[in-house]
Amino acid sequence: MRLTHGGAVWLMVVVTLMWGTAGVVTRHLAQAHSFEITFWRSLFTTLALLVILPLWRGRAVFSQLRRGGRELWISGVCWAVMFTAFMVALTLASTASVLVTMSLGPLLTALAARIFIGHRLPARTWLAIVVAGAGIGWMYGTQLMQGGGGSLAGTLLALCVPLAGAANWTVVQHAQAKGHRIxxxxxxxIGAVITALFTLPFAWPFKAGAHDLGLLAFLGVFQLAIPCVLSVLCAQVLKAPEVALLALLEVVFGIALAWIGAGEQPAPSVLAGGALVIGALVFNELLALRGRRTTVADTAVPGAH
Structure with a gap:
């Protein structure tokens, strides 16, 4: 069944809502610590995908793991970096700081296209990069001046997510240029398996009880595995700027859910810096949609994390 354009839009909204639950759910964990949270989430994601993939694509999908080549496994490592950095960052910094930082993904992807592939960037994208950089600088600088060492470390760690996403996009584009589709x-x-194996030594001994395991299972299945599959379906119908614009709803949903469901009120500096970042992204993607065609630099890998 192929999605209609309207159906893909609404499904992408649901996807961003599911992604946005990470912060509020994490705040209700009682005993699990940072690497243990990451381990269990990735383990439950792995188990969910082992069920979903054969039902969706058939058993032949697993043969792609053997035939995918080096680029597929490099992409898997990029996903592992995103999964690990995202969850650990959430334990160190506010949900708003992490999500605003991660929203830089489309602009960092455009920079990667310019640096590594040589694509020319339109003036609107350069302007968006400057404005978004000012917003992130304001947010980081305020945290530094206020002495929020842990929060700043978490926000910097969150920067690894869009950086790994940009690297992932570069790998995918390089593979496609050689005729290999990832x-x-x-x-x-692959990323979920690598993350679970990497974080296992740091997660031991386990402290999560039944309450925490239930929440972590929710994160693995409903916050990551299922929306990941749905976002791929949406990306087959929607244009890249549309996906990028709709993905920004994760920032709105994530901050609102953490505020309402966990009492985590975002700092004024985060709201101010975030407004600059989101405004720059909206400006860039709206102009891309108004253009006659979307450039390769406007194309991004769906941002599950």
Missing amino acids: DLVPAVL
């Missing part, structure tokens, strides 16, 4: 969902499965 299937993103098996790459996500």
Whole structure:
């Protein structure tokens, strides 16, 4: 069944809402610590994808793991970096700081296209990069002046998510240029497995009780595995600027849910810096939609994390 354009838009809204639950759910964990949170989430994501993939693509999907080549596994490593950095950053910084930082993904991807592939960037994208950089600088600088060492460390760690996303996009584009198509969902499965194996030594001994395991299972299945699959379906119908614009709803949903559901009120500096970042992104993607065609630099890998 192929989605209609309207159906893809609404489904992408649901996807961003599911992604946005990470912060509020994490704040209700009682005993699990940073690497343990990351381990269990990735383990439950792995188990969910092992069920979803054969039902969706058939058992032949697992043969792609053997035939995918080096680029598929490099993409999997990029996903692993995103998964780990995102969850650990959430334990160190506010949900708003992490989500605003991660929203830089489309602009860092455009920079990667310019640096590594040589694509020319339109003036609107350069302007958006400057404005978004000012917003992030304001947010980081305020945290530094206020002595929020842990919060600043978490926000800096969150920067690894869009950086790894830009690297992932570069790998995917390089593979496609050579005639090799990377299937993103098996790459996500590889990333989840790598993350679980990497964080296991740091997660031991486990402290999570039944309450925490239930929440972590929710994160693995409903916050990551299922929306990851749905976002790939949406990206097959929607233009890249549309996906980028709709993905910004995760920032809105994530901050609102953490505020309402966990009492985590965002700092004024985060709201001010975030307004600059989001405004720059909206400006860039709206102009891209108004253009006659979307450039390769406007194309981004769906940002599950």
